[in-house]
């Protein structure tokens with residue numbers, strides 16, 4: 001009897017039947033509902049604060065401006081002026097930023113005043129210096145001028161006691177200006193989320209090492225470690241682990257002791273050498289998420305000694321897409337920053353594509369001349385396409401037939417927190 005290979009089935013490229021493929025949005029909603037912040041808090045000075053997550057609402061200690069002041073260089077006095085010519089005597093002295101005028105300006109008189117100076121008693125209105133003539137004794141100008149012109153009211157920007165920044169805010173350089181201006185020198189921020197990264201596979205070798213037949217350089221670990229840094233989290237590099245259950249179990253033990261989240265790549269399917277999913281299943285805390293997503297499956301989610309594990313696919317393209325789409329918002333939530341929705345834009349396609357219903361697809365893409373181009377190949381091992389891309393085109397779960405010029409959703413990598 002001769003051994004013959006099995007015939008190809010007609011639907012060999014169709015999605016498996018009889019299993020439930022969870023739509024992306026449903027999977028995201030599940031994650032969002034089940035995770036919460038896990039990081040503690042610490043007070044840091046403003047210089048240490050950029051990129052950190054605010055742990056509580058920040059309250060203004062002082063108003064901005066703290067007192068009424070002038071927005072321009074000019075001459076100050078009380079009240080507006082009607083249409084027509086006005087001449088006002090000047091009081092001796094002046095008011096400058098940081099050097100206030102000590103004394104009151106009598107009604108009907110004016111004072112020299114410079115931008116940022118606190119308004120002296122008796123001044124609520126300022127005329128621009130370009131609009132007056134002066135001999136040093138009096139000023140002459142034409143009205144009309146509204147009462148309060150060219151001045152800033154105390155607290156018109158922020159009042160003491162206002163919430164200036166909400167808990168969960170990822171602090172920006174501008175936030176530091178706001179905090180400082182309103183009297184804050186320290187902010188209570190969350191400790192950074194610690195994220196362990198493990199690459200799995202007998203075939204992997206370290207970048208720069210000699211690579212023999214059948215070996216490939218570990219591409220996922222450098223990418224994931226850099227990405228975690230860009231997300232503002234702390235990296236815990238656990239290295240490469242062989243396809244060996246005991247070694248992987250030990251690595252997971254160590255990672256769980258040092259990190260708040262563990263990202264593994266490779267070995268997340270249901271095959272003989274898929275030890276990540278096997279171990280998580282053994283630990284009894286494995287959810288094999290059959291997510292209707294391309295590229296992406298499989299994604300194994302589980303708990304290892306109380307620490308969530310994202311078992312990412314080994315293919316670098318799928319590993320990155322799963323990290324951006326699933327792991328990043330989940331980690332943001334755990335870091336205390338809330339759930340981040342990537343911001344997409346409807347743009348005309350520069351490509352044609354027909355897509356079957358049943359799963360969402362993410363294509364490596366970039367914007368050129370106002371249209372979204374996609375990479376020439378959808379192969380999930382094509383690392384060059386990841387590097388070529390500047391974002392992803394998201395195609396809906398249902399069927400789609402896209403012709404050049406049709407609107408598609410483009411999500412820049414920056415919207416996923418990747419620079």
Ligand code: AMP
Pocket residue numbers: 199200201203204216217218219220221265266267268269313314315316
């Ligand atoms: P796996 O998910 O372990 O079945 O791996 C799927 C594919 O991704 C295989 O071709 C692996 O060699 C490749 N792969 C897994 N991990 C990495 C990695 N860290 N860097 C580059 N390729 C990888």
Ligand code: MG
Pocket residue numbers: 200201202266267273314
């Ligand atoms: Mg593998």
